[in-house]
Amino acid sequence: MPHAAARLAVTAVLVTAAAACTGTPPAPQGAAVEVSRGRCGVGWAAPHGGDQRIAVHNVGPVTMEVELVDPATHGVYAEIESLAPAATRAVHLVLARGAYAFTCLPEDSDAETGPAVTVADGPTAGATAIAPVTEDDLGPAVGSYRAHVTAGLAALAVDVATLRTALASGDRERARQAWLVAQMAYNRLGAAYDTFGDTADAIDGLPDGLPAGVRDKDFTGLRRIEYGLWHGEALPSLGALAARLASDVAGLRKDFASSRTDPNDLPLRAHEILENTLQFELTGAADQGGGAGLATMSANLDGTRAVLDAIAPELRPRYAGWTTVEQELSAVQRLVAAQQRGGRWTPVRELSTQDRERLDGALGQLLEDLAPIAAIGEVRRTQ
Amino acid sequence: MSTKRRDFLRGLGAGAAGVAVGGAAGAGVASAMSRPRQASPAAEPTVAFHGVHQAGVVTPAQPHATHVAFDVVAGDRKGLADLFRTITERARFLTAGGVPPEIGIGGPPSDSGVLGPAVPADNLTVTVGVGASLFDDRFGLAAHKPAELTAMPSFPDDHLDPARTHGDLSLQLCADHRDTVLHALRDIARHTRGGMQVRWRLDGFASPPRPAGTPRNLMGFKDGISNLLVTDAAQMDQFVWLPAGAAQPWTAGGSYQVIRQIRMLVEFWDRVGIVEQERIFGRRRDSGAPLDGDHETDAPKFADDPVGEAIPLTSHIRRANPRTPQAEPSRILRRPYNYDSGVDAVGDLDMGLVFVCFQRDPDKQFATIQRRLAGEPLVDYIQPVGGGYFLILPGVRDTADYLGSGLVNLT
Secondary structure (H helix, E strand, O other), rough: OOHHHHHHHHHEEHHHHHHHHHHHOOEEEEEEEEEOOOOOOOOOOOOOEEEEEEEEOOOOOOOEEEEEEEEOOEEEOEEEEEEEEOEEEEEEEEOOOOOEEEEEEOOOOOOOOOEEEEEEEOOOOOOEEEEOOOOOOOOOHHHHHHHHHHHHHHHHHHHHHHHHHHHHHHHHHHHHHHHHHHHHHHHHOOOOOOOOOOHHHHHHHOOOOOOOHHHOOOOOOOHHHHHHOOOOHHHHHHHHHHHHHHHHHHHHHHHHHHHHOOOOOOHHHHHHHHHHHHHHHHOOOOOOOOOOOHHHHHHHHHHHHHHHHHHHHHHHHHHOOHHHHHHHHHHEEEEEEEEOOOOOOOOOHHHOHHHHHHHHHHHEEEEEEHHHHHHOOEEEEOO | OHHHHHHHHHHHHOOOOHHHHHHHHHHHHHHHOOOOHHHHHOOOOOOOEEOOOOOOOOOOOEEEEEEEEEEEOOOOEEEHHHHHHHHHHHHHHHOOOOOOOOOHHEEEEEOOOOOOOOOOOOOOOOEEEEEEHHOOOOOOHHHHOOOOOOOOOOOOOOOOOOOHHHEEEEEEEOOHHHHHHHHHHHHEEEEEOOOOOEEEEEEEEOOOOOOOOOOOOOOOOOOOOOOOOOOOOOHHHHOOOOOOOOOOOHOOOOEEEEEEEEEHHHHOOOOOHHHHHHHHEOOOOOOOEOOOOOOOOOOOOOOOOOOOOOOOOHHHHHHHOOOOOOOHHHHHEEOOOEEEEOOOOOOOOEEEEEEEEEEEOHHHHHHHHHHHOOOOHHHOOEEEEEEEEEOOOOOOOOOOOOHHHHHHHHO
8 A cells, every 4th residue: 555655654743842931731843753663753953952843643544652762772761652544643852962863663564673763952951861671671670579489478378387386275365476477478479550460369369349248258368367367266167268268378389480570570660569558557447456457568669679670680770769769778677677566566556647648748748749650660662 | 579560661661751741742742732821820729838927827718638747767867957948949839830840761650740840839728737746855945935836735525636736746738629629638748757747637628608608617507707817917916916026036927736636526516406506506507697696797796695595605705705804805816627537436427626726825815705605505516635735836937947947046
């Protein structure tokens, strides 16, 4: 379809305005630029620096991703994902002096980078190009993370066995302590956002959303045992729940060994584990009576540290805030550790206003600074 | 524990950066639609941020407000200074309006998008105060606390809830629209999580005149008829703004803010006869006129009514402002909002007044009035449950200055 191909060119229009002064987005200006498969970025003539809006119109027959890149390093300044035929979308950024090019990544065909253009005016500092993270880049991270989880699951199995023994002993206090060890072992794995699929619900599910709540037959696992331990339920009945838990953990170990970990999960998990902690633990919402929110939070912080350690080789060079994040994570860990006194963790409801605000503030700031890792670490095509 | 987010991301093949770019594309459309406004930038309602005084004190009350008290969690003086700088930077941008910067693939969008791609100023004012608790040993500021700045006392008819009272900082956000207020609060909170945490928050609204004149409170009465004139600079200097040459010179240009969450027991009130209601306030409910007058603007003639035959001696307006030379120094600038905040444990509506006033000395002005009001018949129908005393910081002079600069640099 040569005729159609010519008509369905991808065009980009360069527009600019002094947005900060007028309080409105940059308005259209300047020459139209043609970009298409085989002609990705041709005609982007005389670009200007400063606050720029570049609208890209896909008049081609295939959906493509379009990136604005540094032609020397192929670092990405901005991207348009899934630009469908006939769709127009724009990138908006501050262009510093330097060289730029478009990279087009059409579905089912190779990436191509158009001619480099030079911005000779505008500021000396602008948007920063970030080297895209590929699936291969994250291979070693996935490997080390999986090794960490595999070892953690083995430790969990041991802790659940200890819990069963404690329940069988008839000593409720001993059983509570054993439960806490198992609860922390599981939460060190960072099982946020369905990491372990449906199996996880049987292990760490809450009564929320179950028709009969805490009395629901599908409320099982660590939280169910917690409920029983702190609500006077007979230990033998909890022993049966612990046996089921042991079986579910064994199933999870088997499933995990044969499953694949999506590399995208790791950068996402950098903040998702602690998003869950804030939502369910620091609020007390998940507490079934054990008052173990801060113990669980401590374990979640360990789990986050493990994720960060795994992805650090790829993400540290790409994220200027990495050192800050590591310092903030350590600071939150110190605040949480201070709430364990004489072997007892302060239940969140007993925190003083000042301690609660310090914890909330430190975790909130850490989450803000972890969030960019998910965006930067998102797996991107380069070919 | 939820799978929704992951499914969403995978299903669309779009990460956070993709969403950011989508937002930018939408901006083109909005830009085209808003061009008439762009052609006349003066039409964008804006309250100047820089000045000797902060905005939001003598600024005529915008229709929507939130009053939020924060506790500072920054650990030292430098952290406090960084916090003030950050609040200033955000306030400077939010009150001027503009296009938030694009992050590209480096992170989630820099702005919540609640107000669209170009943030309108919308007459937003950001007004920041400090509470007495900021002057403890955390930041080495104890020697610089003005004597007039104390924690709000509990008055005899108060029912203060500690969780809704006091705070290291007060933040008053007012704008022409509710979404602008909430956008500003989200933005400031997002940029200051490690520096301060919300202690309490109270959303307010200004009712329109019904049908004319001073707006009504939720007891149905016009509230704030007799107020200082914000257009009278001499009156503002006399009653509201802190002078140069005070014992704490860094406070010059500031003001003391009193915030009181006053719940109105509206179900009880609605079961009270109109004559009793009007005698409790001392004004007609329909017109706002004093009980000895015909119009809301009529001045009550207390001197002609020494035993309170027309306007009872215990009525609210007579106790609050007896219009005597002795009472003159206690006048205040009121800037109240109504609030509406759900229901209580017995199913009664939780609504009332965010009483806000400004003055040079909270004890000699607000508290003096409060002492005159002690035991007034109105107290059976209202419950002050929270609030605080705050010192509104001097204004931010220019782009190099920041809130609290005169305080955090003291040695």
